Amino acid sequence: MTAPISPTVSLRGVTKRYRSVAALDAVDLDLQPGITGLLGPNGAGKTTMLRVMATVLRPDEGRVRLLGRDPGEPDTRTEIRRRLGYQPQELGFPRGFSTMAFVNYMAVLKEWADRDRRTTEVRRVLDLVGLGDVATKRISRLSGGQRRRVALAQALLGTPELLVLDEPTTGLDPEQRASLRGVLAEIAATSTMLISTHQTEDVAALCNRVVVLDAGHVHFDGTVPELVSLAAGKVWMADEPDAAAQASWRTATGRYRNVGEHVPARADLGEPSLEDAYLLLRGAAGLVPSSSVEHEPSAEVA
Numbered sequence: 635m636t637a638p639i640s641p642t643v644s645l646r647g648v649t650k651r652y653r654s655v656a657a658l659d660a661v662d663l664d665l666q667p668g669i670t671g672l673l674g675p676n677g678a679g680k681t682t683m684l685r686v687m688a689t690v691l692r693p694d695e696g697r698v699r700l701l702g703r704d705p706g707e708p709d710t711r712t713e714i715r716r717r718l719g720y721q722p723q724e725l726g727f728p729r730g731f732s733t734m735a736f737v738n739y740m741a742v743l744k745e746w747a748d749r750d751r752r753t754t755e756v757r758r759v760l761d762l763v764g765l766g767d768v769a770t771k772r773i774s775r776l777s778g779g780q781r782r783r784v785a786l787a788q789a790l791l792g793t794p795e796l797l798v799l800d801e802p803t804t805g806l807d808p809e810q811r812a813s814l815r816g817v818l819a820e821i822a823a824t825s826t827m828l829i830s831t832h833q834t835e836d837v838a839a840l841c842n843r844v845v846v847l848d849a850g851h852v853h854f855d856g857t858v859p860e861l862v863s864l865a866a867g868k869v870w871m872a873d874e875p876d877a878a879a880q881a882s883w884r885t886a887t888g889r890y891r892n893v894g895e896h897v898p899a900r901a902d903l904g905e906p907s908l909e910d911a912y913l914l915l916r917g918a919a920g921l922v923p924s925s926s927v928e929h930e931p932s933a934e935v936a
């Protein structure tokens with residue numbers, strides 16, 4: 635019999651409060667190698683969870699193990715940080731730095747002492763995120779999407795065993811998102827990756843597991859097909875929006891996608907998507923307005 639693989643990340647009863655707000659409330663979660671998508675509405679606690687996993691925040695209560703170690707101990711925390719990559723939601727860049735100079739600076743902080751090896755690694759991660767052509771350009775002159783990719787590039791230095799990425803695809807155009815998905819999928823073959831996102835399409839394309847947070851609690855934890863199955867038999871394509879649907883929007887074909895328990899008249903059953911299931915799950919929490927949304931939503935959900 636083979637021994638069970640110990641999780642890369644283990645949270646037990648993790649609670650983090652900001653005054654009266656419990657951003658995380660007694661959360662239990664184990665992460666194994668592969669990509670886990672973290673979904674949830676604004677304020678659900680996603681960034682707080684990522685910051686705990688990136689050793690940036692200490693929880694008020696509970697036990698955290700990262701890469702089999704306790705980040706509460708200063709020595710082991712340093713050891714964990716050597717093997718961890720973190721892309722925060724917002725990253726401040728020092729004034730006047732070029733793309734290459736900034737990522738090189740981060741590589742120095744990550745103890746890449748050998749200059750040649752460091753330069754090779756910096757070039758590698760810039761190429762990976764498609765920034766090789768703007769390596770010498772000042773970060774202040776880059777577009778918003780390019781800046782997010784600089785933030786991602788520094789997280790990828792050294793191909794860390796644990797990667798914590800806060801909305802890595804936000805602000806990227808569709809081509810960039812598609813190419814980034816390929817890069818992340820390749821890295822996940824050897825890493826444990828947690829990606830916070832509002833893009834259900836990214837979760838469907840990338841993740842083997844999905845966790846939905848809501849008000850500091852884990853509301854769903856399972857595979858992508860398991861979440862999608864919640865919407866089976868509850869997606870109806872019709873010529874009109876259904877007022878009784880939990881959510882309804884016009885699609886590219888001109889027909890309306892009606893999601894919910896109610897079966898509208900003259901409707902065809904549609905193939906459920908992760909977005910449908912997420913909306914239903916959110917509706918179950920009483921948070922999705924039942925009024926019809928008469929526009930095509932982006933794949934970004936809140």
Ligand SMILES: Nc1ncnc2c1ncn2[C@@H]1O[C@H](COP(=O)(O)OP(=O)(O)OP(=O)(O)O)[C@@H](O)[C@H]1O
Nearest residue numbers: 652655656657674675676677678679680681682683
């Ligand atoms: N530094 C802070 N001080 C006070 N409250 C905070 C702080 N950081 C987060 N919060 C609160 O904790 C809760 C969770 O916030 P968090 O940023 O973790 O959510 P999120 O799911 O990442 O949201 P979003 O999708 O908008 O990024 C929210 O109620 C937020 O207002």
